Amino acid sequence: MPSPNTRQPRDSRRRLLRVGIFHAKRIVEERLVSGTAAVTIGTSPRATFIVPWDGVPHRWRLFEQRGGRRYLRLGARMSARIAAASGGNVANYDGDGAGADQPIPLADDARGKITVGDTTVLFQVLRPPAPQPRPRLPFSLQRRATDGIERGFVAVLAATLVLHVAVVVYLRQVEWPRRPSIEEVPDRFISHLVRTPRPATPAAPATVATARPTPAAPSTPRPHVPPAPAPATRPGGPSAGERKAIIEAQVRNIGLIPLLTARAADGTSPIADVLASGAVDRPLDEAMKDIGGIGVAGLNPLPGLTPSSGKLRVGTVDPLNLGSRVAPPTATGPAGGERSVASRVVVAPPVLESGKADLDAIVRDIRGRRKAIAACYERALKLNPALAGKLVVRFSIASAGTVVAVAVDEDTLGAADVAGCVRGLIARWRFAPPAEAPVEVSFPFVFQAGS
DSSP: OOOTTOOOOGGGGGOEEEEEEEETTEEEEEEEEOTTOOEEEESSTTSSEEOOSTTOOSSEEEEEEETTEEEEOOOTTOEEEEEETTTOOEEEEETTSTTTTSOEEOOTTEEEEEEETTEEEEEEEEOOOOOOOOOOOOTTTSOOGGGGOOHHHHHHHHHHHHHHHHHHHHHHHSOOOOOOOTTTSOHHHHHHHOOOOOOOOOOOOOOOOOOOOOSSSOOOOOOOOOOOOOOOOOTTOOOHHHHHHHHHHHHHTSTTHHHHHOOOTTSOOTHHHHTTTTOTTSOHHHHTTTOSSOOOOOSOSOTTOOOOSSOOOOOOOGGGOOSOOOOOOOOOOSOOOOOOOOEEEEEOOOEEEEEEOOHHHHHHHHHHTHHHHHHHHHHHHTTOTTOOEEEEEEEEEOTTSBEEEEEEEEEOSOOHHHHHHHHHHHHTOBOOOOSEEEEEEEEEEEEEEOO
C-alpha cells in the first residue's frame, strides 16, 4: 500500500476512474468518471450513483480529488478491499473501525471493491489512452488557398490598384492655384475694389390727397407738403443737424403721416373731417354708458361673500338648482391606511448535504435573522391574507463563511417576490468559517399568517 506522501506522476490529474455498481450479484450501473470529479453515492437524486437500498446515506462523497491525488472515504457499515496492480498487495479497510473517518489515498493503478450490505462497488484507476493523431490527407489532395482565386479577376484588381496609386502620386505633385491673402494683393487693385460710398439723396415726397369733405363741414383746401431741401454736400459729409433734418423729412413722407400732420390755410387739421362720422373721438365712459351688465370694479371683488371667523357655509346656485339643496357633509371615517399583519416563520431542522460545519451554530444564526425573513413574507401577506406555504432554500458556505450560491429547491408558497427577497437576504449573510468547505445546507422555512 503506497504511503500518502508518495510522489505522484505528472499525469495523475488525467487519470480516469471506472466505477461499477452491483446489487444482489447483478450489475446496476457502470460509468467512467474523469480524474478531477468527485463521486457520490446515496439516495439523493443529485448523487453520482443512486443507491436506494442497504441503508446508504443520503449523499455520501465516496471518492474525492485533493492536491492532485484521489482519496477513498468510507462511511458507516462500509468495508473495502484495495489492491495495487503493480505490487499486488491487498489491504482491507472497515468503515466502523478506528480511524474510519480518515480518507484513504489511492495509487495511480489501484483497484478494489467496496461492500455495503448486498451492494458492491467495484472501482479501478485507469490511465487514459494516448491521443490519436489527427488524420490528414496527402499533400497532393489537400486544398490550397489559391485554388479558389480567379486569375483574371486578380489581374484586373492589381491593375486598378496600381492605377489608383499612380493618380494619387501625381495629384500630390501638382501645384494647384491658391487664393492669395490680402497682404499679397497689390495696392492698385485694392484702390479699385475699396470705394467710399456716396451719401444717399432723399427721395421726393409723394403727393398726398386730402380727405373727402362731409356735407356738414366746409371743404378744406388740399394740403401741400413742400419737398425737403437737399442737403448741401460737403467734402467732410453732412453735419449732425443736417442729418437730423433729412431724417425728419423722410419720416413726414411715410404713409398717413403727411395726411395727419398737414395743416390748412386757417391752421386746422383735416383729421377732424376724417373722424367726424366714426365717433371714435368720444370718451370711453361716454361710449360704454349704453351697454348693460358692466360696472366699475371696486375694492371688494366678491360682494356676495362676507368673511367670517366661523365655519364656511355652502350656498346653492340658482341656475343649477334642480329642486334640492346641497346635502350636508357626512362623516366618512378616517382615511384608509396600511393594514397591519402578523406572521409566523417556523425554521425547520436543516440538512447538511456536504462538508463539515457546526450545524447548531448555523441554525442559531438563521433564527437570529428570522425577522428579516418575516419582513419579506409580511409585505406579500398584506396583499394576500391567505398566503402560506414552505420554502426550501439550498445554499453553499465558502471557507471564509460567505454564501456563494443560493437556490430554491421547493416552493409551495407560490409567491415569486417572497422567494426572491429571501434568496437576496441569504446571499448577503455571513457565517462562521466551516471546518471543511464548501458546506452545502438545505434549509426549510414554513410561513404562516399569525392571529
